[in-house]
Amino acid sequence: MLDAIILEKTKNSPEIILDIENNSFKIAGRSIVENPGEFYLPIYTWLDEYVKSPLDYTNFIIDLEYFNSSSARQIMEIIMLLEKIDENTDKKVKISWLYEEGDEMSKERGDEIKLVSKLDFEIKEYPSEDF
């Protein structure tokens, strides 16, 4: 089994969890890294392996408050890698795009990525933390 990748979030980069054992797949926080290609490279390598023998059901959670346009490209790359599960196996995969209540921009970004993705793709609001 692939070793889990668990990265804590920083002020410029997101939290990342790729953990088969706990069936947990997630990107959360902000992704405004200046060299996203470099940052996401280990993620691709990992997913490239994973999609060859995925779990029965992969629910990939994307909960990004901000991402720059070069990160948008990288997120799409991740989704396109996950599409291989649909294309090449009989396993299920679903993207859950989460956004905080009132955060229309994150919702719109999700709508747009859903539009160009071929996966089962849900967009879900969660309540705001500060009240």
Place this chain on the structure above:
Amino acid sequence: MTTKTIYDFYKLLENDNISFSYRGSFSNNILTMATQLFKENLEEEHSKLKNKLSFLMIESFQNISRYSEKESNIDLDETSEFFLTRNVGDTFYIISANLIDNDKIDMVREKLERVNTLEKTELNALYREVLTNKQISEKGGAGLGFIEMVRKTKGKLPFDFVKVDDKQSMFFMQIELKNPKVDDGLPPIKLSDAKFIQEMVALENILMMHKGDFSKEAVGPMLRMVEENMQNVSLKVHKKIFHFLVEILQNISKHAYPINGKHDGLFQIGFGDNKFHIGTGNFIAKNEVENLRNQLDMVNSKSVDELNELYRKYLREGKSTKSGSAGLGLIDLARETDDMIKYEFTEENDDYSFFSLTVKF
């Protein structure tokens, strides 16, 4: 704010290694981030001044809140509180401006004139006297702040009062911190320069301005300051501004033509006609001008629907970086900005041109 404004401000601050101006309501968080911006961006030769500079910036900030009579308000005008820090050559300048009641002017003037004429030993004596005097008046009293500023800089405090009306005036004060280890031979910057800048930023309704090397850790503190400043703004607008700031600032840091190893640029954020205006300026290599101009003209000529389509296409396919094909960032900027992306290239010399850009949301 126009592309011309960006160019004019850049020229005004051309010799500044770093400068930062802020206009509006002052909070401790803004102060913390402004000091952090300077700490993280100091030239190596000035690094020993770090603590002194932070101390003086804090004193200057507190001075604004101590004497200011301005009621806290999001609508800014020409009498809004103003703060400016610049490093030119071997000297740091910290300027504050705020409204003061006319009937307090004499008291402040007297304190400043006194600290400006005292010798070092007299200053120390005065400091100890004020410190031990229990009958200090309520509002910061005997000018302990002023005494400290003079003791720390070993210089004078230029100041001025500019009458606004029968009740109030704008109070300008400048702190000058010179690096004793370096001598640049440059003429000192006068308080009148700061007054001119204050007038300009008020006229152009600029909230925040930064000029410096954007390849350094400038983007982070700037973003956090803008975030702090946007707390009264709806989440939607806030997000949009933040999103495009990241794009634009990272762009300067990546594409600015390096002069003496620095990716120098200018950034402004302003507010007017119920819109936020963002402007940037930096040098770019002459041989990149045509390509960039083509990209900008291309995205400006397209409708929002066409831009959406192009964006989605590039999202899946990745963009080719060949000439004329804009990146995701530029397409995104073009489809979200009100009106078009305004830009201008001003030829500087045979190697590079000045590129200024403004957008509004």
